[in-house]
Amino acid sequence: MKENTKKIISDLINRFHRNKEVYKNPKYNETQLRREFLDTFFSALGWDVANKQGFAEQYKEVVHEDAIKISGATKAPDYSFRIGGVRKFFVEAKKPAVDIKYDIHPSYQLRRYAWSAKLPISILTDFEEFSIYDCRIKPNQNDNASVARIYYQTYDNYLKDLQFIYNTFSKEAILKGGFDKYISTSTKKRGTSEVDKEFLKEIEKWRDTLARNIALRNKALSIFELNFLVQLTIDRIIFLRIAEDRGVENYRTLYKLAEKKDTYRNLFHLFRIADDKYNSGIFDFQKDKISPNINIDDKVLKSILLHLYYPESPYEFSVLPADILGNIYEQFLGKTIRLTSSHQAKVEEKPEVRKAGGVYYTPKYIVDYIVKNTVGEMIKGKTPRQISKITICDPACGSGSFLIQAYQYLLDYHREFYQKDPKKYKDKIIQIGENSYQLTTQEKKRILLNNIYGVDIDPQAVEVTKLSLLLKVLEGENKETLGKTLQLFHERALPNLSNNIKCGNSLIGTDFYENADMSLFGNEKMRKINAFDWEKEFPQIFRHRDAENTEKNGFDVVIGNPPYRAELSDLQRKYLEVNFRLHNTDTACLFISLAKRLLKDKGINGFIVPKPFVYSSNWKIIREAILNGLIEIIDCGKVWKKVKLEQIIYFYQKNKRQKSYRSCIRKEQKIYYLGDINKETFKEFNFYLNGISPAELSTGEKVKNAGMFLNDFIFNQRGAVYQKYIIPEISEYKVLGGKQIARYYIREDIKGFIRRDLINDDKAYVKENSILVQRIVAHIQKPTDHIKITASLSKQIDSSKYIIVDTINQLQNRSKLSSEFIVAIINSKLISWYSYRFIFGKAIRTMQFDNPVTSRIPFPAIDLRKKREKQIHDTLVSLVDQMLSAQKQFHSAKIERDKKLYKQKIDILDRKIDKLVYELYGLTEEEIKIVENDNENI
Numbered sequence: 001m002k003e004n005t006k007k008i009i010s011d012l013i014n015r016f017h018r019n020k021e022v023y024k025n026p027k028y029n030e031t032q033l034r035r036e037f038l039d040t041f042f043s044a045l046g047w048d049v050a051n052k053q054g055f056a057e058q059y060k061e062v063v064h065e066d067a068i069k070i071s072g073a074t075k076a077p078d079y080s081f082r083i084g085g086v087r088k089f090f091v092e093a094k095k096p097a098v099d100i101k102y103d104i105h106p107s108y109q110l111r112r113y114a115w116s117a118k119l120p121i122s123i124l125t126d127f128e129e130f131s132i133y134d135c136r137i138k139p140n141q142n143d144n145a146s147v148a149r150i151y152y153q154t155y156d157n158y159l160k161d162l163q164f165i166y167n168t169f170s171k172e173a174i175l176k177g178g179f180d181k182y183i184s185t186s187t188k189k190r191g192t193s194e195v196d197k198e199f200l201k202e203i204e205k206w207r208d209t210l211a212r213n214i215a216l217r218n219k220a221l222s223i224f225e226l227n228f229l230v231q232l233t234i235d236r237i238i239f240l241r242i243a244e245d246r247g248v249e250n251y252r253t254l255y256k257l258a259e260k261k262d263t264y265r266n267l268f269h270l271f272r273i274a275d276d277k278y279n280s281g282i283f284d285f286q287k288d289k290i291s292p293n294i295n296i297d298d299k300v301l302k303s304i305l306l307h308l309y310y311p312e313s314p315y316e317f318s319v320l321p322a323d324i325l326g327n328i329y330e331q332f333l334g335k336t337i338r339l340t341s342s343h344q345a346k347v348e349e350k351p352e353v354r355k356a357g358g359v360y361y362t363p364k365y366i367v368d369y370i371v372k373n374t375v376g377e378m379i380k381g382k383t384p385r386q387i388s389k390i391t392i393c394d395p396a397c398g399s400g401s402f403l404i405q406a407y408q409y410l411l412d413y414h415r416e417f418y419q420k421d422p423k424k425y426k427d428k429i430i431q432i433g434e435n436s437y438q439l440t441t442q443e444k445k446r447i448l449l450n451n452i453y454g455v456d457i458d459p460q461a462v463e464v465t466k467l468s469l470l471l472k473v474l475e476g477e478n479k480e481t482l483g484k485t486l487q488l489f490h491e492r493a494l495p496n497l498s499n500n501i502k503c504g505n506s507l508i509g510t511d512f513y514e515n516a517d518m519s520l521f522g523n524e525k526m527r528k529i530n531a532f533d534w535e536k537e538f539p540q541i542f543r544h545r546d547a548e549n550t551e552k553n554g555f556d557v558v559i560g561n562p563p564y565r566a567e568l569s570d571l572q573r574k575y576l577e578v579n580f581r582l583h584n585t586d587t588a589c590l591f592i593s594l595a596k597r598l599l600k601d602k603g604i605n606g607f608i609v610p611k612p613f614v615y616s617s618n619w620k621i622i623r624e625a626i627l628n629g630l631i632e633i634i635d636c637g638k639v640w641k642k643v644k645l646e647q648i649i650y651f652y653q654k655n656k657r658q659k660s661y662r663s664c665i666r667k668e669q670k671i672y673y674l675g676d677i678n679k680e681t682f683k684e685f686n687f688y689l690n691g692i693s694p695a696e697l698s699t700g701e702k703v704k705n706a707g708m709f710l711n712d713f714i715f716n717q718r719g720a721v722y723q724k725y726i727i728p729e730i731s732e733y734k735v736l737g738g739k740q741i742a743r744y745y746i747r748e749d750i751k752g753f754i755r756r757d758l759i760n761d762d763k764a765y766v767k768e769n770s771i772l773v774q775r776i777v778a779h780i781q782k783p784t785d786h787i788k789i790t791a792s793l794s795k796q797i798d799s800s801k802y803i804i805v806d807t808i809n810q811l812q813n814r815s816k817l818s819s820e821f822i823v824a825i826i827n828s829k830l831i832s833w834y835s836y837r838f839i840f841g842k843a844i845r846t847m848q849f850d851n852p853v854t855s856r857i858p859f860p861a862i863d864l865r866k867k868r869e870k871q872i873h874d875t876l877v878s879l880v881d882q883m884l885s886a887q888k889q890f891h892s893a894k895i896e897r898d899k900k901l902y903k904q905k906i907d908i909l910d911r912k913i914d915k916l917v918y919e920l921y922g923l924t925e926e927e928i929k930i931v932e933n934d935n936e937n938i
Contacts, residue, residue, distance in 0.1 A: 001166045008044040009162060012037055013155055016127060023128070026097040034078065034093050037127040042091070046171035047081060056419070057436055058085045058412045061171065076318055077113045077122075083174050090114050090122040100129040101152065104145050107131070108311065111139035111148060116195050116316040118324055120183045121150070123169070128155050130165075134186075138193045141311035150186050199315060200328045204335070204347070206234055209300050211337045211345035217295040223339045224527065229290055230337060231460045235282055235467050236271055241308050245317035248477050258305035264296040267305075278494040281466050287498075322404050322472060327361040329399040329464045352567050360640045362401055362561045365669045366608055366649065371405045373632070373651055374557045374606040384414055384428075388450050391541055394560040395506040395594060397454035400465030402559045403501075407472055410447050415439050438476045445495040448473060453538065453555065454501045457530050462503040469501070470494050499540075504532025507590050512575050529572070534598065554600035561608045562591030564645065584618045586610070592622050599654040608636070611646040614688040615841030617852075627682055629653045632662035634671055635691025635842050646843055648690055665691040691842050699927045700838045703830065706921055707861025710854045713815040713822060718775060718850070719804035720764035725752025732756045736766075738774040738807030743788070743827050744880065745887040746772070746796050751805065759803060763810075766799035771811040771823050777840070777847040787836045789849065791826045793819055796884060809849045816864065820880035821873050828917040829910075831857060833931045860920040872916050879916075883909045 016023060016037065023033070043049045048061045055061070061083070065076035079091040092110040100106055106124055114122035114135030124131045132151035139148075153161055167178045210230045215221065221229070243249040257266045268291065275283035285292065307313055336350050379387050387410070394402045418425035419437045429437040439447075448469060456462050473494055510531045513521070521529075535542040542553050566587040568576070573585050580593050588609045595605040613619050614633065631651040639647045660676040675694035682688060684704075689697065725735050735751040759765075766772070773791040794810075804810060811826075813819045825831060839856050840847045847853075864870045886909060890902035918928050 001163065001170075002044075002046065005044045005046075005166060005170075006159065006162060008040060009158060012041060012127070013158055016155055020128075023096045026095070028095055028097070030078075030093055030095045033095055033127060038079070038091070038093055038125065041127070042079070042081075045166060045169055051435070054435060056412070056416045057438070058415075077110070081169075081174075083171075087117060087119060088174055088179065089119055089169070090117070092122070092124050094124070094126040096126045096128045098126055100124055100126055100131055100145070102145055104141075104143060107133065107145045107147070107149065108139055108141055108143060111135050111137075111143075112310070112314055112316045113319055115139055115314060117319040117321060118195055121186075129153070130155075130158070136194060138198060139314045195315070195320070196324050196328050196331075199320075200331050203234055203238075203328070203332055206237075206304050207332070207335075207337070208347050209303070210234070210296065211347060213297050213300045214294060215339060215343055215345035217297065219343055221290070221294070223337070225290055226339065226345065227337050227460065229294065231463060232282070232288065232291065233296075235463055236274070237304065237308075239282055239467060239471065240270065240274065242317045242320070242471055243474060246474055246477065248474055252309060254305045255309050258302045261298060263298040263301040263305070264294075267301060268292065278470075281496050281498055282463070282470065284496070284498075322408075322468060323364045323367070323401060325471070326399045326401045326404065326464075326468055329468070330361040330401075333399065333458060333460050333464065360643055361399075362608060363639065363669070364401075364405075366636070366639065367401050367405045369634075369671055370559050370606040370608065370649060370651075371402065371409050374559050374604045375406045375409050378556050378604055379410070379413055384417060387413070388446075390451060390556045391453060392451055392557040392559065393453040393455070393555040393598060395455050395558065395598065396560055396562045396591060397456045397465050397501070398458075398461050398561070400454065400461075400468045400501075402561070403452050403454050403465060404468050404472055406557070406559065407448060407452050407469060410451055411439060411444060411472075414443065414447060432476070441473070441477060444473050448497070449495050449500060452500055453541070455504055455506050455532065455537075457503070457505045459503045462501055465501050466497045469497060502532070502537050503530065504537065505530040506532060506534075506594060507576060507587065508572065509533045512572075516571075554603060555598050556600060556603050558595040558598050558603065558605045559607070560591075562588050564588045564610050582621045584622070586612075586619075589613070589619055589622050593625065596626060596652070596654060601655050603654045604631075605652045605654070606649065608639070608647050608649045611635075611648050611690075611841065611843050613650070614648055614690050615843060620686075623682070623688060626650075626652045627679060628658075629656045630661045630679070630688070631656075631658075632664060633688055633690045634664040634666055636666040639666075661688075663690060663692050685838055687841050689838070689841075692837055695926075695930055696837065699923065699930050700834060702923065702927065703834050703921050704838065704858050706858040708859045710811075710822075710826070710857040710859045711851065713813065713817060713859060714771070714811040714854065715814055716809055716811050716849075716851050716854045717763055718806045719808045719810060720759075720761035721806050722754065722758075722764075725754050733759065733803045734801055736772070736802055736804045736808060738776055741772050741774045741790055741792050741808060742887070743790050744792055744823070744883045745891060746792050747891075750802075754803060764803040764805075766794050766797070766802050766804055767810060767812050768794065768799055769813055769819050770794045771813070771819055771826065772804065773809045773811060773826065773849050775807050775809050775849050777835070777849060787832050787840070787847070789826055789832050789835060791823050793823055793880075793884070795819075809854075811854070817862065817873065818877045820877040824876040824880050824913050825859065825917060825920075826857075827913075829914045830917050830921060830923075830931055834858065858921075862920065869920075872920060876913060876916055879909055879913050883913070 022028060039049045042062070048055070051060050051062070061081065063080040063082065065078060065080065077090040078093040081088050081091065090110065090113050092106065092113065094100060094106050098106060110122055110124045111133055114120075114133070115138065120134070120136055121132055122135050124133065130151075130153050131145075131149055134148045134150050137148040158165070167173050168182045169179065173179050207230055210233060211226065214229060215226055237254065240249055241254060244251050244253060253270070254267075257263065257270060260266055271283050271291070272285070275285055308315070310316075334350060335347050337345050337347055339345060375392055378390055382390075392403070392406045394400075394406075397403055415429065415437060418429045418439070419435075422429060422431065422437060428440060428443045430440055432438050452469065454462075454465055456465065508529060508531050510533055512529065512531050541555060564587065568585060568587075576585050576590055577583075580590055582589055582593060584590075588607075592605075592607060592609065592613070595607065599605055613623070629652045631653055632649075634649040636647040636649060658679075660678050663674045663677045664671050665674060666672075674692065675697075677689050677692060677694075677697060681697065684701075692700070719736075722735070733754050733756065735754055736746070737751045740747045740750060770793075771791050772794055773789065777787055777789055791811075811822070813822060815822075835847075835853065835857060836842060839853055862869045862873060864873060883906065886902055886905045890899060890906060893899045893902055918931075923931070
C-alpha cells in the first residue's frame with residue numbers, strides 16, 4: 001500500500017464525519033460527492049482518475065460517464081475502471097441521502113450495468129456506505145438490496161478494512177492478481193447466469209414465436225423467405241433498441257409503439273424512418289420486398305417490445321460489449337427455421353452445427369492478438385491517407401468478431417493520430433471533453449467503407465456482421481452528432497455495406513458449374529453451394545489481376561477463424577481437390593491456401609486453425625507452401641474445452657523470405673514468446689515445431705543425434721482386430737487391450753475371452769521377449785504435464801494364454817540388447833518429452849505408437865563392448881526387474897500404508913532409470929532441467 005493512501009482516506013473520513021449532516025442533506029448531490037470524495041478516494045488507491053498521464057481515450061484508466069437521466073433511469077455507470085482499455089469493474093455513485101443498504105433501486109441499477117457488461121463484481125457507494133456485488137447473478141427488479149451483495153461496510157470502518165479494499169480494488173491489486181483472486185474466492189457460483197447465455201435464450205424465444213406466427217399468418221412465404229424475414233425483424237429491433245440506450249434514438253420509442261394497436265404497421269413505419277435516417281442496409285427496402293407485405297399478431301410483438309426496458313429488463317444495452325453481442329449471435333446462427341408440410345415453423349440446429357457438436361466463438365483475447373499482429377503491423381507508422389488504401393478481409397466472417405476488432409483498431413489509430421493536432425484535423429474529430437475526442441461520423445464511415453471486407457456462406461451471418469459493424473459506427477454518437485452529419489454532408493448516418501460484406505462460398509467459384517449438367521442443380525442446391533467469384537464481387541480489390549500480374553492486387557490483410565472439416569458433397573470435394581491440389585479437403589486447410597491467393601504482395605495473413613496443420617502428413621503441402629513467409633506460430637492448446645482438436649495461431653506474409661519464425665505459447669489468456677526457430681528444422685523434423693524454446697530445440701536436436709532410431713532394434717506391429725469376445729465357459733484365450741497395459745505392469749482386468757478356432761491372425765499372439773505398448777499415447781492433463789508413453793514386457797504374463805488386440809503395439813526385439821533395456825528407454829521421461837515436442841508436434845489427441853513414430857524415436861548407438869555402456873545397460877536391466885517387482889507389489893497391496901511404500905519405491909526407481917537414460921543421451925545438467933521443468937516457469 002502506498003505511504004499516503006491511509007492518510008488521504010483518513011482525511012476524507014474525518015471530513016465526512018465533521019459535516020455529515022450537510023452531506024446527508026438531499027440537496028447535496030451526486031456530482032458533488034464524486035468530486036469531493038470518490039475521485040480522491042480512488043486516486044488514493046492508485047488510479048489516474050483525472051487522466052493526468054494524458055492517455056488516449058481508449059487507454060484511460062478511469063472513464064467518467066455522463067449521467068443521462070431518462071425516465072428516472074441513469075443510462076451509464078458513473079465510473080468504469082480499466083487496465084489497458086479493458087473494463088475491470090464499475091462504480092456506481094449515489095448521494096449520501098440515499099439508503100444504499102436497503103434501497104433496492106441503486107443495487108439493481110448497478111447489477112444491470114455490470115451483468116450486461118459481463119463484469120464479475122462492481123461497487124455501489126455514497127462514501128458513507130460501500131457495497132460490493134457479485135454481478136454474475138442475473139438481476140431482478142424485485143431483488144432486495146442484499147441479493148448478490150458480498151461485502152458491506154460504512155465509512156467509519158474503512159480504515160479497519162483498508163488493507164482488504166486496497167488489495168482488491170487498487171490499480172496495483174488488479175495488476176498483481178489480487179482482484180482476480182478475490183473474484184475466484186468470493187463470488188457465488190450458485191444462481192449465476194451470464195448475460196450472453198440469457199440474451200441468447202431471449203432472442204431464441206423471439207425467433208421461435210416470430211417464426212410460428214409469421215408462418216401461420218403468411219402462408220405464401222417460402223422457407224428461405226421466412227428465415228430471412230425473422231432474422232431481419234430481430235436485427236432491426238435490436239439495432240433500434242441499442243440506438244435508444246446510446247442516446248441516438250428517443251428512449252422508450254419501441255415501448256410506446258407497442259402500447260398501440262396494429263403494432264407491426266407502426267413498427268414498420270419506424271423501419272421506414274430508420275431507412276431514411278441510417279441507410280444501413282438493415283432497412284434497405286429496395287432489396288427487401290417481403291417485410292412491407294406481411295402480418296404479425298400484436299400479441300407476439302408486444303411480448304418482445306414491452307420487456308426490453310428498465311425496470312422489467314435486466315439488460316443495459318449501452319454497456320453490452322460488441323464481442324458479447326457477437327458471441328450471442330454466433331450461437332443464435334447455429335439454428336435455422338424449417339417448415340413442416342402443414343406450413344408450421346420448427347426451429348432446429350443446422351446440420352453442420354450438429355455434426356460439429358455446437359458453435360464455438362473465438363475468444364476476444366485471441367481476436368485481439370491476431371488483429372494487432374496483422375492490421376497493427378500493416379498500418380504501423382502510416383498516415384490516414386496511406387491507410388485508406390489498405391484492405392482487410394475475413395473470408396469466413398461469421399458474426400463478424402474479427403472485422404469488428406479490426407475496425408476498432410483502425411478507429412483508435414486514427415483518433416490518436418488526429419488528436420495530436422486537433423486544429424488541423426477539426427473536420428475529422430469532435431471534442432467531447434477535456435483532451436478527449438472522438439471521430440466524426442463521416443470519418444468512421446469512410447474508414448469502414450475503405451478498409452473492411454468480409455464474406456460468409458451464411459446469409460444470416462452476413463447480416464449480423466453488417467449489424468455489428470453499424471452498431472460500432474453508432475458508438476459515441478447521439479441525435480446531435482448524427483444531425484450534423486445529415487445537415488453538413490447531406491447524407492444518411494450510416495454506410496451501406498453491401499459492397500463490403502458479401503454472402504457466398506469463399507472456396508467455390510461459378511466455374512464449379514462449367515462441366516456440370518445444370519438440370520441437376522435446382523434453386524435449393526445452388527443456394528446451398530452459394531458459388532462466389534472474388535474478382536467479380538470485389539473488382540475494386542482485384543481490378544488489375546490477370547495471368548501476367550497476380551502479385552500486385554488483392555487484400556493487404558486476411559484474418560479469421562476458418563471453419564474446420566465443413567461438410568462437402570462428392571462434387572464439391574472433387575472440385576476443391578482439382579482447384580487447390582492440396583491432397584486435403586479439410587476446409588481449414590483450403591482457407592489457408594485461399595488466404596495466400598487473396599493476399600497482395602507482402603500482405604499478411606493471421607488465422608487460428610486446428611493443430612494438425614503443424615504436424616499431420618496430409619497438411620504437408622500447405623505447410624511447404626507458406627514456409628518461406630511464415631512469421632510466427634502460437635501453440636494454443638485447447639482453446640475450446642468441448643472441441644476435441646487443439647488449435648494454433650499462425651502469421652504469414654506473402655513473398656517474404658526469412659530464415660526463422662517466432663515460437664510462442666498460450667497460457668490462459670496470455671501469449672508468451674519463447675524464441676526464434678530456424679526454418680531448417682522443418683526439413684529436419686518434417687513439421688513446424690511449435691511452442692518450443694531455442695533451449696528446448698537445442699536439447700531435442702542433441703537427443704535426435706543419438707545415433708540410431710528405435711526401429712533399428714525392434715519390429716513394430718499392432719495387435720489383431722476383433723470386435724467381439726466369447727463368454728468364458730467356452731473360451732481358451734484371455735484378451736488384452738491398451739487399457740490393460742501399464743508402465744512395467746499388465747493389469748488383470750482383461751477385455752474378455754476368445755476361442756482358439758476364432759483366432760485367424762498371427763498379430764493376435766503375444767511373442768516371447770516382446771514389449772507391449774499402449775497404441776494411443778496417454779493424454780496430458782495440464783500444460784506442465786508430460787505425455788506418458790506406456791510400455792510393459794510380455795514376460796510378465798504367460799504368453800500362451802493371452803492374445804492382444806489392435807489397441808496394443810507389440811515391439812519384437814530383434815537386437816542383442818535386452819528387452820528390459822529397451823523398455824526402460826521407451827518408458828523414460830526423456831523419450832516422452834522428446835516425442836511430445838518433436839514427433840507429435842505438442843498435440844495431445846489421438847497420438848499413436850505406430851511405425852511412423854517409432855521410426856523417429858532416437859535411440860543411443862550403444863556398444864556393449866565398451867565398459868561404461870555395458871555397465872549402464874546391465875544396471876538398467878536390473879532396475880527394470882526391480883521395477884516389475886515393485887509394480888506387482890503395489891497393485892496387489894491391500895492396505896494404504898503398503899501402497900504408499902511401494903509407490904515411493906517406484907518413484908525412486910523411475911528417477912534412477914531417468915538419470916541413466918539422460919547419461920546415455922549425453923545430456924548436461926542444464927538440459928536435464930529443461931526436460932524436467934517442461935515450461936513450468938512460463
